[in-house]
Amino acid sequence: MSDSFNFSVVTPEQTYLDGEASMVVVPGIEGDIGFLANHANIITSLRLGTIVVTSDKDTNSFNVEKGFVKFSENKLLVVAEGIVSE
Amino acid sequence: MPNLDDLKKRIGSVKSTEKITKAMKMVAAAKLRRAQEAAESSRPYSDSMKDLIESISKGYKPSSTDRNLLTGDEKDQIHLLILFTSERGLCGGFNSIVTRTLRDKIENLIDQNKTVKIVCVGKKGYDILKRQYSEMITEVIDMRAVKSITYQDAKNISDKVVKMFFDGEFDKCSIFYNEFKSVISQIPTEQQVIPIEIISNESDQERKEDSFFEFEPGESEILDEILPLNFTVQVFKALLESAASEQGARMSAMDNASRNAGDMIDNLTLFYNRSRQAVITKELIEIISGAEAV
Missing domain, CATH: 3.40.1380.10 (ATP synthase, F1 complex, gamma subunit)
Structure with a gap:
């Protein structure tokens, strides 16, 4: 199985998710971006869309309102204004 | 000599204030x-x-x-x-x-x-x-x-x-x-x-x-x-x-207020009891001196 990296999603009200993932696809403002472990450092803003998280066990997805993503030191941080419940 | 009824009323009103401040403290804590x-x-x-x-x-x-x-x-x-x-x-x-x-x-x-x-x-x-x-x-x-x-x-x-x-x-x-x-x-x-x-x-x-x-x-x-x-x-x-x-x-303010109200009640109760005793003593003196005069 591929390497995993730390992944967390924070919103103003709560820390929505905090865990390990092997692949995360986020809706970047200029197009979807996929993250694997050891991705280059990047900061980007998000558009409204779906984040897909793949970990060793399963695949999860949820929708975010606009926000920002930062990847550095093998850590993916998603700062979102809100999680849109389905 | 303060009126005993007035004192009683005053103690009652301080007691109800204490109840309010206690309740407010509890609400603030929650x-x-x-x-x-x-x-x-x-x-x-x-x-x-x-x-x-x-x-x-x-x-x-x-x-x-x-x-x-x-x-x-x-x-x-x-x-x-x-x-x-x-x-x-x-x-x-x-x-x-x-x-x-x-x-x-x-x-x-x-x-x-x-x-x-x-x-x-x-x-x-x-x-x-x-x-x-x-x-x-x-x-x-x-x-x-x-x-x-x-x-x-x-x-x-x-x-x-x-x-x-x-x-x-x-x-x-x-x-x-x-x-x-x-x-x-x-x-x-x-x-x-x-x-x-x-x-x-x-x-x-x-x-x-x-x-x-x-x-x-x-x-x-x-x-x-x-x-x-x-x-x-x-x-x-x-x-x-x-x-x-x-x-x-608010919680600490109400805590203080409740404590002050408690102190006040204690003082007033003491004062009330003293006055009550004074009234009884006075009555006794009146009765005794009345009996002596006869």
């Missing part, structure tokens, strides 16, 4: 727990936001002509001060202490010939300031209808202020609120939010020296988007801290 939880759960977000801005703003040089939220304007004439107070009283020195901090700042700015504008969030601060500074108060934001503070409340306030900034209505903005340290201690805090004060310590900078970021779309576009958001976060944080502090202050 609300405090909730407010504290809300303040704590918002902390990761504001920390992450700060982290992001630090990463972006490092090495970023804005073109000097821009009016932006990061570096503000070269102008330093009009100051906007936002005061966070409560909607209700009976919370000790909570409102007056933070308002005093604000007043010092206002006097300081007036001495420097600056123009001051004030936005009051919460009615109590406005009540204190309106007599002296009514012409400076540009807006009063009513939070009475708000039961528990949401991010949207903060967004409504910050959207207004950010719009004012880009309309050129002020150059610098500071917020004043009570920071929640513990139930018995709330610290009146002044924080400059526009332009942002970035506190970066040395070791932190060294550690991140080698980190380099790609930006998508561009650095300035991201900053344009993230800075208003950061301002919202600061407002949100101030609101939550202020709410938690309010309940903490």
